[in-house]
Amino acid sequence: RGDTFSALTSVARALAPERRLLGLLRRYLRGEEARLRDLTRFYDKVLSLHEDSATPVSNPLLAFTLIKRLQSDWKNVVHSLEASENIRALKDGYEKVEQDLPAFEDLEGAARALMRLQDVYMLSVKGLARGVFQRVTGCAVTDLYSPRRLFSLTGDDCFQVGKVAYDMGDYYHAIPWLEEAVSLFRGSYGEWKTEDEASLEDALDHLAFAYFQVGNISCALSLSREFLLYSPDNKRMARNVLKYEKLLAESPNQAAAEAVIQRPNVPHLQTRDTYEELCQTLGSQPTHYQIPSLYCSYETSSSPYLLLQPVRKEVIHLEPYVVLYHDFVSDTEAQKIRGLAEPWLQRSVVASGEKQLPVEYRISKSAWLKDTVDPVLVTLDHRIASLTGLDVQPPYAEYLQVVNYGIGGHYEPHFDHATSPTSPLYRMNSGNRVATFMIYLSSVEAGGATAFIYGNFSVPVVKNAALFWWNLHRSGEGDGDTLHAGCPVLVGDKWVANKWIHEYGQEFRRPCSSSPED
Ligand SMILES: O=C(O)CCC(=O)C(=O)O
Ligand SMILES: [Fe+2]
Incomplete structure (x- = not known):
């Protein structure tokens, strides 16, 4: 474990556990679909009884079933164990696969790999997020590789890359990836995705702090203000906004200071x-x-x-x-x-x-x-x-x-x-x-x-x-x-x-x- 990213054959081997997970999720979805179909049937049946006849209780059969439903049917529906049995099977299956899954070090290694490609081949992060491998030097854009099918990244994907850099104090890489995350999250705001770890607020929070760390107070301030639009009760962020405003008032030229961030040291600098x-x-x-x-x-x-x-x-x-x-x-x-x-x-x-x-x-x-x-x-x-x-x-x-x-x-x-x-x-x-x-x-x-x-x-x-x-x-x-x-x-x-x-x-x-x- 923790050594999937360092050879492509190992990466290819990680396809197998994902196929097992797909099988589990398919079974779960089938089960839940059947369960919801059945619940819908019950709902429709009862609803039609309420809509159909003028005095539904005059018929003793209807009167009986009303009493029975309220005494027994609804209890069975509400306390049904099927949903939890379905989710249990999914979780148990996942636990069996879990030991074969890549570890956090793999995510880190894969994220560092993207940053390395970005550096060595001068690739634009925006391009990478859209699925293209383009070198950007000044205004010139060169395609280093044209994939047959475009595969783009989500806001959460970009956030995770940025977060790896952020946690290492590497704001040089964290900033462009978090920028991309913020911009993608903004574009899909309100669309909740179950698989996402982060949200627009998380990305704004991290990006604001990264900008603060490299001395770009005005960016830190405007991102923090945007954060407060979504989470107005966050005390920590409110304090940060005050702090940034104070810093800017003390030295207003901070606003213009676009500090050039140095790429973090790598070995063999001279070559x-x-x-x-x-x-x-x-x-x-x-x-x-x-x-x-x-x-x-x-x-x-x-x-x-x-x-x-x-x-x-x-x-x-x-x-x-x-x-x-x-x-x-x-x-x-x-x-x-x-x-x-x-x-x-x-x-x-x-x-x-x-x-x-x-x-x-x-x-x-x-x-x-x-x-x-x-x-x-x-x-x-x-x-x-x-x-x-x-x-x-x-x-x-x-x-x-x-x-x-x-x-x-x-x-x-x-x-x-x-x-x-x-x-x-x-x-x-x-x-x-x-x-x-x-x-x-x-x-x-x-x-x-x-x-x-x-x-x-x-x-x-x-x-x-x-x-x-x-x-x-x-x-x-x-x-x-x-x-x-x-x-x-x-x-x-x-x-x-x-x-x-x-x-x-x-x-x-x-x-x-x-x-x-x-
Ligand atoms: O993979 C290469 O192109 C060079 C490998 C190499 O220098 C080595 O394995 O010592
Ligand atoms: Fe060598």
């Missing part, structure tokens, strides 16, 4: 702008293909295997050296590997000192697959070895790490190699991670590119292709230029597999050098 720009290109490099040293070829070199089945190789970048091997796996192989990993997926962790921890900057689940699990993994190892010329037998390479990203799943700029001597990566006793071989096991609809920050390029998710790069210089020194990231997935189910190859075992395959530049 964040480049990272986000690279993500926004969604992997397209307009100028990149004009450089002659970057080329495509058929790799037939080192191994007889490749002569029989050449692999299309695309040199993407030289320093750091990054190549993309197209159609490295088949659709069947990709599907097979995803299926092997699925039951073992666990929240991804990162090395932090000597420990491994889940972090906000890596949102995915992953599983390690040993070669012995399935012959397809052995085939894959042979193929990697023949393409790279490196030894990928344990302990010279790690098991295959299969990764499934979650809602807005990402991996912010990082190095694959260890940057501290205490890193858990050294536990294999085969040195540092000299190279990364990463296979795209799925496509995505939008987002999820692999961005190389200092290389200033990003690679789109190309299904079945594999990306290769060296993490270390020939001297064994980490190559700082390999700082890279998995951009947040905007729309889609992204899967990758990592094969990390270590230094030892490669001495004659990639001879070392003392020049730090190599």
Whole structure:
């Protein structure tokens, strides 16, 4: 529980309990409909007796039934247990499903994901609430993705996102989401929805306080006044209005102060702008293909295997050296590997000192697959070895790490190699991670590119292709230029597999050098 949002397969699995709940609600509705039909029948019957005859009691049969109704029928109607039996069945059914439902941390994780997508892709909250994925820069509006069917959010949906930010003191995100909630609630005022947690008053209350927190007293005041229109007896709000009026009277220019709210701190601040720009290109490099040293070829070199089945190789970048091997796996192989990993997926962790921890900057689940699990993994190892010329037998390479990203799943700029001597990566006793071989096991609809920050390029998710790069210089020194990231997935189910190859075992395959530049 609490780990549904961090992989899309887990999110998909949450469809099952909802289908069970739908079944329960359908049964409940059928039961209640039948009950109300029967009550209506009784009502109509008695009503017609009152309307029909002039002296309904002159007939002894009618007189008898009047007495009987008042003595017995009405009591049975009013004290009927059917309604409570129906609701009991619904509640019992819900309790059985409850343990399979996402936890509050999932709601938080999913809400943070929407905010992340909003930030990295510069999406407008208004657009998101209407179901469109539009980047807004100044007056220019670009569609980053056009869904086949528009799906819009309700006031309560937007309130919940805003509330997650609000509770973290993150007013930068809370304000636009609560603004949207207020505007949607205003538009549907008076239409009560059973499923809603919040109302217009709640949204106004939170938004007013958020504006107060960032120093926008005049907005706080007008929202608080609007609140009092709906709940005039609220003492706390009345006190707030007085406080805001006093503050504004003391320093009237507060009214005009439109303070610029800073986006809350995120790691890698210095590289964040480049990272986000690279993500926004969604992997397209307009100028990149004009450089002659970057080329495509058929790799037939080192191994007889490749002569029989050449692999299309695309040199993407030289320093750091990054190549993309197209159609490295088949659709069947990709599907097979995803299926092997699925039951073992666990929240991804990162090395932090000597420990491994889940972090906000890596949102995915992953599983390690040993070669012995399935012959397809052995085939894959042979193929990697023949393409790279490196030894990928344990302990010279790690098991295959299969990764499934979650809602807005990402991996912010990082190095694959260890940057501290205490890193858990050294536990294999085969040195540092000299190279990364990463296979795209799925496509995505939008987002999820692999961005190389200092290389200033990003690679789109190309299904079945594999990306290769060296993490270390020939001297064994980490190559700082390999700082890279998995951009947040905007729309889609992204899967990758990592094969990390270590230094030892490669001495004659990639001879070392003392020049730090190599
Ligand atoms: O998913 C990606 O595009 C990059 C993943 C990555 O860098 C990693 O798993 O270490
Ligand atoms: Fe990486």
